[in-house]
Amino acid sequence: MSDAPAVVTELEGRFGADAFTAQETRSDFPTLWTSRERLPAVLKFLKTEVDRPFGTLYDLTAIDERFRKQRDGQPDSDFTVLYHLLSYGRNEDLCLKVGLADGDASLPTATGLWPAANWYEREVWDMFGVRFDGHPALRRILMPLTWEGHPLRKEHPARATEMGPYQLPDDRQDREQEALRFRPEDWGMKRSHEGTDFMFLNVGPQHPGTHGVIRIILQLDGEEIVDCLPEIGFHHRGAEKMGERQSWHSFIPYTDRIDYLGGVMNNLAYVLSVEQLGGIDVPDRAQVIRVMMSEFFRIASHLVWYGTFAQDVGSLSTVFYTFNDRERIFDIVQAVCGGRMHPSWFRIGGVAHDLPKGWQGMVRDFVDYLPDRLLEYDKIVMQNRLFKARTQGIGAYTVEEAIDWGVTGPGLRACGFDWDFRKKRPYSGYDQFEFDVPIAQQGDCYDRAVVRIEEMRQSLRIIDQCLKNMPPGHYKSDHPLTTPPRKERTMHDIETLINHFLSVSWGPVIPPGESFVGIEATKGNNGYRLVSDGGTIPYRVRIRTPSFAHMQMIPLMSRGTMVPDLLAILGSIDFVLADIDR
Amino acid sequence: MQWSLSKPKPAEPEKGGFDEAIRRLLVMARLEDLVRWGRKNSMWPFHFGLSCCFVEMATSLTSKFDVARFGAEVIRGTPREADVIVIAGTPFIKMAPIVKRLYEQMMEPRWVISMGACANSGGMYDIYSVVQGVDKILPVDVYVPGCPPSPWAFLEALTLLQKAVGNERRPLSWMVGPQGVEKVPMAAMRDVKRPDRIRATSLRSPDEV
Numbered sequence: 001m002s003d004a005p006a007v008v009t010e011l012e013g014r015f016g017a018d019a020f021t022a023q024e025t026r027s028d029f030p031t032l033w034t035s036r037e038r039l040p041a042v043l044k045f046l047k048t049e050v051d052r053p054f055g056t057l058y059d060l061t062a063i064d065e066r067f068r069k070q071r072d073g074q075p076d077s078d079f080t081v082l083y084h085l086l087s088y089g090r091n092e093d094l095c096l097k098v099g100l101a102d103g104d105a106s107l108p109t110a111t112g113l114w115p116a117a118n119w120y121e122r123e124v125w126d127m128f129g130v131r132f133d134g135h136p137a138l139r140r141i142l143m144p145l146t147w148e149g150h151p152l153r154k155e156h157p158a159r160a161t162e163m164g165p166y167q168l169p170d171d172r173q174d175r176e177q178e179a180l181r182f183r184p185e186d187w188g189m190k191r192s193h194e195g196t197d198f199m200f201l202n203v204g205p206q207h208p209g210t211h212g213v214i215r216i217i218l219q220l221d222g223e224e225i226v227d228c229l230p231e232i233g234f235h236h237r238g239a240e241k242m243g244e245r246q247s248w249h250s251f252i253p254y255t256d257r258i259d260y261l262g263g264v265m266n267n268l269a270y271v272l273s274v275e276q277l278g279g280i281d282v283p284d285r286a287q288v289i290r291v292m293m294s295e296f297f298r299i300a301s302h303l304v305w306y307g308t309f310a311q312d313v314g315s316l317s318t319v320f321y322t323f324n325d326r327e328r329i330f331d332i333v334q335a336v337c338g339g340r341m342h343p344s345w346f347r348i349g350g351v352a353h354d355l356p357k358g359w360q361g362m363v364r365d366f367v368d369y370l371p372d373r374l375l376e377y378d379k380i381v382m383q384n385r386l387f388k389a390r391t392q393g394i395g396a397y398t399v400e401e402a403i404d405w406g407v408t409g410p411g412l413r414a415c416g417f418d419w420d421f422r423k424k425r426p427y428s429g430y431d432q433f434e435f436d437v438p439i440a441q442q443g444d445c446y447d448r449a450v451v452r453i454e455e456m457r458q459s460l461r462i463i464d465q466c467l468k469n470m471p472p473g474h475y476k477s478d479h480p481l482t483t484p485p486r487k488e489r490t491m492h493d494i495e496t497l498i499n500h501f502l503s504v505s506w507g508p509v510i511p512p513g514e515s516f517v518g519i520e521a522t523k524g525n526n527g528y529r530l531v532s533d534g535g536t537i538p539y540r541v542r543i544r545t546p547s548f549a550h551m552q553m554i555p556l557m558s559r560g561t562m563v564p565d566l567l568a569i570l571g572s573i574d575f576v577l578a579d580i581d582r
Numbered sequence: 583m584q585w586s587l588s589k590p591k592p593a594e595p596e597k598g599g600f601d602e603a604i605r606r607l608l609v610m611a612r613l614e615d616l617v618r619w620g621r622k623n624s625m626w627p628f629h630f631g632l633s634c635c636f637v638e639m640a641t642s643l644t645s646k647f648d649v650a651r652f653g654a655e656v657i658r659g660t661p662r663e664a665d666v667i668v669i670a671g672t673p674f675i676k677m678a679p680i681v682k683r684l685y686e687q688m689m690e691p692r693w694v695i696s697m698g699a700c701a702n703s704g705g706m707y708d709i710y711s712v713v714q715g716v717d718k719i720l721p722v723d724v725y726v727p728g729c730p731p732s733p734w735a736f737l738e739a740l741t742l743l744q745k746a747v748g749n750e751r752r753p754l755s756w757m758v759g760p761q762g763v764e765k766v767p768m769a770a771m772r773d774v775k776r777p778d779r780i781r782a783t784s785l786r787s788p789d790e791v
Contacts, residue, residue, distance in 0.1 A: 022594070069745060087704075094757060142711075143676065143711070144675065144676045151711070156710065157710060158709060158710060159708045159709065160704060160707075160708055160710055160711075160712055160713070160714050161708055161714065163710060166675065166678070166713045166714060166718050166719075167718070168678055168679065168682055172679075173679050173682060173683070176678075176679040177679055180679075185593065205677065205680055205681060206630060206684060208629045208659050212631065212636075213633075213674070213677055232678045233676055234674055235672075235674060235677075236674060236711045237633075237672055237674070237707050237709060237711060237712060238709035238711045238712070239687075241710065242709055252708065253706065257633075257634055257706075260634035260637065261637065304637065319644065320644050320645045323640075323641055323644035323645075324644065324646055327641075327646050328642075338788060340730075341634060341637065341638065341730055342634070342729065342730070353788060353789075353791075356788060356789050356790055356791045357789060357790050358790060358791040359791055361791070362791055386711055426655050576661065577633065
């Protein structure tokens with residue numbers, strides 16, 4: 001990179017220029033390779049010594065490089081572990097890569113620097129078999145403990161149908177159940193302390209209050225939570241492995257099902273990343289349509305959260321109101337996209353259709369309708385004394401903790417930190433819109449609610465601006481990699497027809513390289529890291545989801561609270577299981 | 583089963599004598615029919631969801647769809663009190679032993695609705711961590727297609743199941759009558775609806791709202 005960010009110079013100044021190898025990627029932050037030996041010192045320097053440090057371990061994952069052909073200029077590696085760091089002070093990212101050889105794939109743990117590294121390292125162990133020395137409990141996290149192999153290694157079968165029919169005879173049932181048995185000693189938990197025997201309460205994986213299949217084991221002293229242990233992976237759908245066999249185009253429907261309340265918002269993060277890789281510019285009209293539909297889904301997701309959160313703490317009627325409002329959004333989504341929850345409607349280079357005739361009326365009606373309802377819900381829920389008593393001062397964390405644990409989205413803004421990726425790193429034309437970033441101060445359950453509710457109002461403002469200023473033009477780019485390409489010219493010359501035919505049948509061939517785009521999704525920052533080997537399918541798809549980081553914080557948030565508070569905390573962080581386990 | 587309800591009226595002078603009074607006060611039916619009628623109209627679902635489909639199932643509980651119209655709004659938190667388990671979502675391999683255990687904890691008679699493509703067959707997810715259809719581990723009564731099925735589709739499945747439950751014969755006890763369950767075979771809705779569907783000649787344009 002010609003205008004390398006200051007951090008590269010600082011690193012080279014501290015460790016010497018030969019300590020790093022820069023890699024060209026399509027993403028707008030530097031990617032540096034370093035050695036396994038030097039890694040701990042480099043991470044420590046970035047976290048604790050450098051000015052305006054990289055406080056957040058934003059993502060930690062790996063790439064199985066053994067079958068990758070297009071690696072020009074990259075150091076040798078069988079398994080590359082990458083650390084994606086984020087500095088809020090600099091508003092910059094940095095990606096550090098370490099190459100490891102098959103058979104000797106191990107690294108020192110980073111859990112001493114970032115507590116958030118714990119689950120990420122377990123995930124890399126589970127998926128790739130890379131060991132992290134010194135990790136407090138390096139066990140499988142997504143797959144069952146009885147699993148053999150590491151799914152994201154290229155030699156691991158991708159399809160269930162490659163692995164023989166699934167059977168669950170009684171002996172296997174017993175074995176699997178036994179593997180789920182919780183032993184406090186395995187996790188360094190004590191069974192008693194100073195004459196008090198702790199009770200261990202198993203919540204989940206099937207429990208009405210957990211919003212999905214997750215298991216939380218509580219260590220209780222009476223009704224007080226001494227410690228707890230979330231166990232995830234019950235919802236692991238292998239979306240990343242799926243990406244390695246879908247074409248760039250046919251992966252879009254899988255993204256809908258990551259944050260399954262976020263609908264096309266998921267498409268947005270993915271197509272932006274593909275467009276970065278392919279160098280595709282999107283016309284203004286497509287961008288504004290995307291923004292409008294994404295904001296509709298932000299409201300829809302927040303409405304589901306609003307109703308279920310209120311229900312979690314005992315306000316049973318709210319959910320009936322908010323779901324009805326959500327149905328009104330779905331009427332619009334159905335008219336525009338044809339689907340409800342998973343429209344899969346964005347395309348590489350644009351969107352699937354133009355807006356239908358008469359969309360303005362529907363959108364106008366909704367924008368006029370919702371504000372009064374939100375005021376009413378304020379009275380039902382937010383001003384309710386019981387609701388306040390259940391949520392104020394519960395599950396609070398500070399900005400420093402949030403940054404340390406990789407919290408993004410409303411959970412970060414609720415502790416007084418003004419950070420919205422739509423404002424700080426505008427994508428898809430968000431810099432053209434007027435909206436405020438709501439923040440709150442206490443960082444507790446109530447304040448997270450305050451932020452989300454105000455966000456709905458701001459989303460309405462954005463939708464209103466889309467309605468008033470929808471630009472004319474095409475809903476799809478005329479870049480050759482747009483999929484499916486524009487149809488108009490195909491009947492005029494044979495080259496365009498061939499391009500159209502190949503692009504529809506094989507899918508686009510995306511140039512080799514790596515890209516990363518993260519967006520302000522409904523629940524926090526959702527990002528897609530794509531590696532292309534110059535083919536019609538991605539070589540590696542990494543999905544960085546906000547709920548994974550948030551769920552890891554549950555023990556911190558719930559220690560010292562009561563059992564009912566746990567449900568308020570779970571409700572307030574607004575997670576979706578597919579967004580944790582993918 | 584034949585029955586009817588009438589509005590309560592002010593007491594009229596006795597006209598038909600004793601027989602008429604009995605007719606108005608009593609419902610005469612076979613015990614077996616009454617039990618079936620009760621089962622059919624009060625199917626209590628288990629509060630159980632796996633993934634995206636559960637959101638649409640939960641939507642069917644809310645006012646616009648209102649599953650209470652079909653007597654199925656009494657969501658039970660424990661499998662022991664539930665009549666029907668809706669496998670709403672993807673049957674994950676890590677979850678399969680748990681799903682089977684929950685099903686085993688339900689009391690007979692019990693029914694299973696497989697909601698959505700994943701539960702029906704694995705759907706989009708032919709992937710290492712997903713069981714290719716929940717019928718690999720449980721007997722399924724009704725399959726609902728869709729990814730996810732709309733609440734309307736779920737309600738249709740529920741009414742189809744109710745119809746089947748209303749028609750099936752079960753022994754009243756292990757001491758009475760022939761043992762074993764006699765189910766009425768259910769036709770695939772694809773076949774039932776086909777004549778109507780192929781009659782459609784104009785479809786709504788996606789260019790209009």
